[in-house]
Amino acid sequence: MNLSDLMIMRHELLLTLLAVSILIMDLGAGPKHRYLVLPVSLILFFVNLIIGFLPVREGTLFGGMYHTSGLIILMKNILNIGFFIVMLQSFTWLKKEENKLKMSEFYVLLLATLIGMNFMISSGDFLMFYLGLELATIPMAALAAYVHHQTRSAEAGIKLILISALSSGILLFGLSMIYGTTGSIFFNEVKAAYSSEPLQVLGFIFFFAGMGFKISLVPFHLWTADVYEGAPVGVTSYLSVISKGAAVFIFILVLYTVFTSIDFLWKDLTYIIAVLTMTIGNLFALRQKNLKRLLAFSSIAQAGFILLGIIAGSKLGMASVIYFILVYIFSNLGAFGVVAAIHDHTGKESMDDYNGLYHTNPRLSLLMMLSLFSLAGIPPVAGFFGKFFLFTSAASGGYYWLVFIAVLNATISLYYYLLVVKAMFINKNDHPIEPFSSDITTRLGLLICTAGIVALGFYNTVYELINKLSIGIN
Amino acid sequence: MHFLNLFVVVPALTIVAILFTRDLKGARWASAVGMSIQLVLAGALVFMYLSARNAGVADEMLFTADSTWFPSLNIRYAIGVDGISVAMIALTAVVIFAGVFASWEMEFLSREFFISLILLCSGVFGFFISLDLFTMFLFYELAVIPMYLLIGIWGSGPKEYSAMKLTLMLMGGSALLTVGILGLYFHSAAAGGQHTFHILEIAKTDIPVTAQRFFFPFTFIGFGILGALFPLHTWSPDGHSSAPTAVSMLHAGVLMKLGGYGCFRVAMFLMPEAANEMAWIFIILTTISVVYGAFGAIWQKDLKYINAYSSVSHCGLVLFALLMMNQTAMNGAIIQMISHGLMTALFFALIGMIYSRTHTRIIDQMGGLMKVIPFLSAVYVIAGLASLGLPGLSGFVAEATIFVGAFQHADTFHRVVTIVATTSIVITAVYILRVIGILLLGPIKNEHFEHLGDAHWYERISTIILVLGIAGIGLAPLWLSDMINFSLAPIIGKLSGLVNDVPLVLN
Numbered sequence: 003m004n005l006s007d008l009m010i011m012r013h014e015l016l017l018t019l020l021a022v023s024i025l026i027m028d029l030g031a032g033p034k035h036r037y038l039v040l041p042v043s044l045i046l047f048f049v050n051l052i053i054g055f056l057p058v059r060e061g062t063l064f065g066g067m068y069h070t071s072g073l074i075i076l077m078k079n080i081l082n083i084g085f086f087i088v089m090l091q092s093f094t095w096l097k098k099e100e101n102k103l104k105m106s107e108f109y110v111l112l113l114a115t116l117i118g119m120n121f122m123i124s125s126g127d128f129l130m131f132y133l134g135l136e137l138a139t140i141p142m143a144a145l146a147a148y149v150h151h152q153t154r155s156a157e158a159g160i161k162l163i164l165i166s167a168l169s170s171g172i173l174l175f176g177l178s179m180i181y182g183t184t185g186s187i188f189f190n191e192v193k194a195a196y197s198s199e200p201l202q203v204l205g206f207i208f209f210f211a212g213m214g215f216k217i218s219l220v221p222f223h224l225w226t227a228d229v230y231e232g233a234p235v236g237v238t239s240y241l242s243v244i245s246k247g248a249a250v251f252i253f254i255l256v257l258y259t260v261f262t263s264i265d266f267l268w269k270d271l272t273y274i275i276a277v278l279t280m281t282i283g284n285l286f287a288l289r290q291k292n293l294k295r296l297l298a299f300s301s302i303a304q305a306g307f308i309l310l311g312i313i314a315g316s317k318l319g320m321a322s323v324i325y326f327i328l329v330y331i332f333s334n335l336g337a338f339g340v341v342a343a344i345h346d347h348t349g350k351e352s353m354d355d356y357n358g359l360y361h362t363n364p365r366l367s368l369l370m371m372l373s374l375f376s377l378a379g380i381p382p383v384a385g386f387f388g389k390f391f392l393f394t395s396a397a398s399g400g401y402y403w404l405v406f407i408a409v410l411n412a413t414i415s416l417y418y419y420l421l422v423v424k425a426m427f428i429n430k431n432d433h434p435i436e437p438f439s440s441d442i443t444t445r446l447g448l449l450i451c452t453a454g455i456v457a458l459g460f461y462n463t464v465y466e467l468i469n470k471l472s473i474g475i476n
Numbered sequence: 477m478h479f480l481n482l483f484v485v486v487p488a489l490t491i492v493a494i495l496f497t498r499d500l501k502g503a504r505w506a507s508a509v510g511m512s513i514q515l516v517l518a519g520a521l522v523f524m525y526l527s528a529r530n531a532g533v534a535d536e537m538l539f540t541a542d543s544t545w546f547p548s549l550n551i552r553y554a555i556g557v558d559g560i561s562v563a564m565i566a567l568t569a570v571v572i573f574a575g576v577f578a579s580w581e582m583e584f585l586s587r588e589f590f591i592s593l594i595l596l597c598s599g600v601f602g603f604f605i606s607l608d609l610f611t612m613f614l615f616y617e618l619a620v621i622p623m624y625l626l627i628g629i630w631g632s633g634p635k636e637y638s639a640m641k642l643t644l645m646l647m648g649g650s651a652l653l654t655v656g657i658l659g660l661y662f663h664s665a666a667a668g669g670q671h672t673f674h675i676l677e678i679a680k681t682d683i684p685v686t687a688q689r690f691f692f693p694f695t696f697i698g699f700g701i702l703g704a705l706f707p708l709h710t711w712s713p714d715g716h717s718s719a720p721t722a723v724s725m726l727h728a729g730v731l732m733k734l735g736g737y738g739c740f741r742v743a744m745f746l747m748p749e750a751a752n753e754m755a756w757i758f759i760i761l762t763t764i765s766v767v768y769g770a771f772g773a774i775w776q777k778d779l780k781y782i783n784a785y786s787s788v789s790h791c792g793l794v795l796f797a798l799l800m801m802n803q804t805a806m807n808g809a810i811i812q813m814i815s816h817g818l819m820t821a822l823f824f825a826l827i828g829m830i831y832s833r834t835h836t837r838i839i840d841q842m843g844g845l846m847k848v849i850p851f852l853s854a855v856y857v858i859a860g861l862a863s864l865g866l867p868g869l870s871g872f873v874a875e876a877t878i879f880v881g882a883f884q885h886a887d888t889f890h891r892v893v894t895i896v897a898t899t900s901i902v903i904t905a906v907y908i909l910r911v912i913g914i915l916l917l918g919p920i921k922n923e924h925f926e927h928l929g930d931a932h933w934y935e936r937i938s939t940i941i942l943v944l945g946i947a948g949i950g951l952a953p954l955w956l957s958d959m960i961n962f963s964l965a966p967i968i969g970k971l972s973g974l975v976n977d978v979p980l981v982l983n
Contacts, residue, residue: 321548380621381614390610390654394549397658402690405658409651416647420624420640428628428636462546469548 010061010070013078014120016050021113028106039106040096044089044443051082062126066188069126073471077251077324078120084244084331085116090447091339092236094346094440100151108148111141112240119248123255128177128187131252135173135216138248139166142241146233158232165225169215176208189260196263206261210271216249219309220278223302227286230298235345238294239338242301247327250305254312254323262475265315272313273404279306280411287418291353293341296418297334300377303415304330307392310408314395317474322391324468329376329388332454336373339448340366347438353422358431363438367426369452374419376455379412384458387465478541479521480555480605483565486514487598491591500586507576507590511569514601518569525562526955529962536676536966537607545611550670554608559963560810561604563956564730564737567814568604570945571729571821572597575722577938578825581832582630582720589630592622593722600730609657609673609742613650616738619731620646620702623715623723631718638711638718645711649701653738656695660746663687678746679970688750695743696751696758703735704791705758706765713772716784721828724780728787729821733813736794740806740967744798748970755799756889762799763893765792770903774910779827779837782907783820786863789900790816796897797878800890801971803964805881808874810960815862815870815949822859822942826852829935833928839911844920848928853916855939860908862946865901870949875901877957 008015024043031039054075062069089109096105118137125131143166147159181187183202184195196202214222230238257268283303290296311323343366345351360367376385389412393405440448458464490510497503528538540556557565575593582589599619606612620643627639657673664678665671672678701708712732716724744751769789776782790812797809829852830845831837846853862869865876882894920926931939949956 318549375621381617386614386617391549393654394658394661397655397662402655402659406651406655406694409654410648413644413647413651417640417644420643423624424628424636424640427625465546466548 007061007063010059011063011068011124012058013054013075013082014117014124016053017113017117017120020046020050021110021117024106024110024113036102036105037097040093040109043106043109044093047086047089051079051086054079054082066126066190067130068121068124070124073473074123074255076468076471077123077248080324080328080331081116081119081244081248081251083328084247084335085112085240087331087335087339087447087450088112088236088240088244090443090450091239091335091342092234093443095234095236095342098346100149104148108145108236111145114141115139115145115240115245119244122252123248125252126189128180128189128192131256132170132174132177135252136170138245139170139216142166142237142245145237145240146229148234148237152232154232155234156232158229161225161232162229165215165229169212169222172208172215173212176205176210176212179205179208189256193260193262196261198264198267203264203267206264206267207271209256210268213249213253214275217246217253217305217308218302219275219305220282220302223279223283226302227295227298230301231292231295235294235338235342235351238298239335239342242298242338243331243334246301246305247331250308250312250323250327254320257312258315258320258473258475265475269313269315269399272309273401276306276309276313276404277407279303279309280408281306284411284414284418287415290418293351293353293356293422296353296422297337297341300415300418301334303411304334304377306411307389307408310396310401310404311392313401313404314399315475316395316398317469317472318391318398319395320472320474321465321469322388322395324472325465326388326392328464328468329384329454329458332451332458333373333376333383333385336369336448336451336455337377339444339451340370340373343440343444343448344435346444347440348435350435353425355435356422356425357429358434359426362434362436366448369448370426371423372452372455374422378416378419380416382459383455385455387459391465478539478555479524480539480541480557482517483514483601483605484598486510486517487594487601490594491598494587494590494594497587500581500583503587503590504576504580504582507594510594511573511576511597515569515573518566521557522562522566525557525559526959529559529959536963540607542674550672551610552608552674553611554674555605556607557605559959559961560737560741563810563814563959564604564733565601567733567817568597568600568730570941571726571817574821574825574938574942575725577934578725578828579720579722580932580934582722584630589626589720592626593726596622596626596723596726597730600726600734603734604737607675609660609675609678612675612738612742613653613657616653616734617647617650619734620650623719623727623731626723627715627719630720630723632720633718634714635718638714642711642715645708646702649698649708652694652698652701656691656698656743659687659691659694660742663691675741675746679966683747685749688747689753692743692747692750692754695747696739696754699735699738699743700758700795701735703732703739703795704765704769704788705735705795706761706768706788706792709765709769709788709792712788713781713784716787716824717778717780721824721831724824724828725821728784728824729817732787732791733794733817736791736798736809736813739795740798740809744801745967745970751799751971752801755801759796759799759890759893762792762796763897765789766796766897766900767903770900770907773907774903777838777840779830779839779911779915780824782839782911783823783827786823786904786907787816787820789904790820790863793875793878793897793900796893797881800878800882800885801968802881802884803961803968804884805878806964806968807957807960808877808879808881810964811870811949811953811956812874812878814956815874815946818942818945818949819859819862819871822855822939822946823863825935825938825942826856826859829931829939830856834922834925839914842915842921842925843918844916845925845928846916847920848925849930851931851936852939855943856916857912858943858946860912862950864905864908868947868950870946870953873950873953873957
């Protein structure tokens with residue numbers, strides 16, 4: 003192994019470099035120049051984002067612990083895009099007086115989780131997978147508790163760390179059973195040795211449950227709403243989009259490449275969990291008045307839809323999952339971006355506060371409506387294509403009733419998305435939120451989301467590229 | 477650019493033009509110009525279609541174009557028209573044209589109103605030119621969703637409730653449709669080829685009967701909800717009565733026809749065996765629609781509710797006739813779609829105009845309007861007569877054809893349902909004449925009504941074009957039915973040979 007082999011870890015290396023240099027900048031800059039740290043790190047990350055798209059060699063490292071391929075690079079780039087939008091959207095909030103002393107920590111911690119996710123996706127054995135997962139989770143707890151003077155935020159942090167510890171424990175227990183029965187932790191060796199022996203099945207179910215916590219599938223979802231509500235908006239949007247996306251990426255990779263011999267088992271499990279997740283997520287979302295909570299429950303329901311792509315077990319299934327997550331990043335970050343912008347300026351986040359918003363802030367309302375329609379799967383925005391492809395892949399496996407349940411759930415979800423639209427466009431309000439104009443960074447973030455929501459569906463190249471790189475079982 | 481694409485591009489450009497206007501005046505003129513162009517295009521399309529047919533072109537679909545959109549899933553943007561879709565496009569162009577003039581005084585958020593209205597109609601146009609189930613479905617949903625805002629923001633009465641009910645029920649319908657479409661897609665490669673969403677290609681493959689039995693109800697009910705299939709019609713009275721004038725016109729006049737069109741173009745055409753097996757269930761349901769809708773209209777006191785229930789009855793008749801599956805009845809069904817589209821749009825336009833003068837829609841509070849607003853009243857009488865099927869107007873042509881076609885079935889089941897459905901003609905006469913009597917004749921009940929002004933020029937444009945359509949079809953129906961007949965042939969061809977398999981239970 004020489005230095006040029008190491009370069010296939012380019013994504014991780016660059017991110018580490020970036021995190022370290024932000025720390026050093028923060029230490030080195032005097033009080034007068036500290037305000038420069040944020041914009042500089044934004045620009046540096048943007049450069050990193052661009053470099054990510056340059057071609058890179060495929061290969062494996064460390065005896066198979068780490069491997070990379072076109073598909074994995076694509077997933078990392080998708081996460082990078084989402085990460086950049088989150089950086090832009092949290093910029094205004096970080097500049098506030100209360101965050102003055104710890105603003106660069108926010109980016110550093112966030113970057114640490116992204117590095118963890120990248121390692122996790124690239125993992126070739128369960129050890130690397132587990133290390134990446136932990137690195138992606140533990141800093142999240144610190145981030146959720148970032149607003150330390152608020153009890154809600156501290157509570158969110160504690161809840162997240164406890165739940166993560168529990169789910170990691172379960173996951174690790176499952177992994178130890180897998181190791182015990184197969185004698186290996188490497189993916190390809192585990193795959194070869196796996197059968198439906200009881201202990202192996204149990205090990206797999208524990209693994210599934212552990213991942214269920216991370217993706218917040220029902221019945222492992224109970225932490226989601228409280229953590230999402232308590233954490234700062236930027237962290238919530240990151241948790242609901244990037245963290246979830248990365249967990250889904252590795253989940254589908256492991257299912258499609260490691261546990262292929264027991265696919266009947268995980269297909270049945272996924273079927274049940276998908277129905278539960280969609281239905282329960284939706285039913286809870288129906289009654290929410292706080293927008294962050296509403297989006298939290300809606301993101302649980304969205305995870306249920308994602309399972310429809312996983313269940314297909316085919317190339318089409320993986321392509322539709324990756325495409326959906328890309329679309330979901332833009333749609334959900336668009337919605338959270340509006341919530342964040344309004345929260346930054348007024349501190350309000352309840353649905354009633356949004357009454358009459360269209361008359362004072364038409365652009366934000368329109369973007370919010372587009373994002374919500376995209377989440378609900380209404381044409382012509384990208385969400386429609388994302389959902390339709392997920393349904394197509396589930397139907398290709400013959401799961402027509404599952405598709406039917408899913409589309410009914412999409413209709414139910416339309417109800418609560420329309421409630422927000424109704425608040426903004428139809429309801430009257432004597433004291434609507436005053437007109438305000440946001441910072442350039444917030445606007446840029448929202449603009450990227452809008453472009454993604456509008457263009458991704460019609461611009462077929464993206465889907466075709468994803469489809470070309472995707473793999474099915476075998 | 478391909479000619480048919482213009483039907484989607486012109487509305488899109490109109491929307492862009494409205495974005496650049498500042499107020500009501502600009503927005504309405506932009507829409508009027510855009511929709512006039514659309515009307516001219518529709519006229520040209522009818523003309524081009526007829527001359528191509530006269531020149532002997534025998535293709536099933538004309539003016540086709542086909543480009544790949546998502547190659548890996550074989551999703552294509554395929555367009556083309558036959559006589560039936562040409563007729564529907566012409567109908568849509570007339571109704572949206574009249575609708576723009578009927579909303580000439582829309583003061584509140586006028587730009588947004590016209591944008592949503594035209595977005596809605598571009599969805600409808602796109603639906604009728606599509607030959608690919610995916611794009612068809614996309615346009616279908618595009619036509620439904622602006623309704624929520626249109627009713628919710630500009631509606632009246634319990635508008636939020638009605639808007640939500642309408643949207644969710646129609647989206648529930650598209651939930652069923654999704655399953656049906658995907659089922660068709662994955663069974664379209666029976667011959668070993670690639671899966672396809674293209675209607676004509678699916679029509680060439682024989683979809684296994686077991687699959688048809690499973691997917692036909694999904695597809696038929698999915699479209700049927702939009703066509704006000706009993707008992708899933710309940711969104712229609714509430715939605716129509718809460719919607720602003722132009723939206724009621726467009727919705728009852730055109731959008732409900734999407735349901736009927738989809739029922740035969742997708743459900744029945746592509747799954748003929750299942751259609752034959754299950755027709756009797758839906759025939760019973762539509763017979764109930766026809767009679768129940770007419771009875772419903774009798775009890776109502778609100779003009780819009782009367783017309784909404786009458787729409788349930790008339791649209792029920794469309795589905796009823798389609799399910800009879802013979803040339804005459806299906807021809808009648810298409811003419812009924814056009815006729816009802818024009819008629820109901822005219823009704824809703826008039827109701828809107830009367831309401832803007834009297835500020836009430838309750839018939840008991842009005843009377844003697846013929847004396848003060850003779851033009852609007854006279855047009856109302858014409859619409860009423862068309863609705864109850866007076867010869868010389870479009871309603872007669874449609875209903876006569878439908879019942880003649882339905883009576884061609886000699887078995888007891890079809891005879892009985894036909895006779896039951898025919899009673900709706902009498903009931904329709906009751907509610908139409910009752911309204912005309914109370915509303916237009918007799919003494920003026922309210923002294924404020926003595927000084928009402930008659931129709932403005934834009935209102936006259938809006939109504940006259942619809943009256944021309946109604947009278948045109950009524951007096952010269954043959955060109956329309958010829959156009960339809962030619963295109964019905966392949967559909968009948970698939971369905972025939974299978975007809976008359978009424979289950980033994982019912983014979």
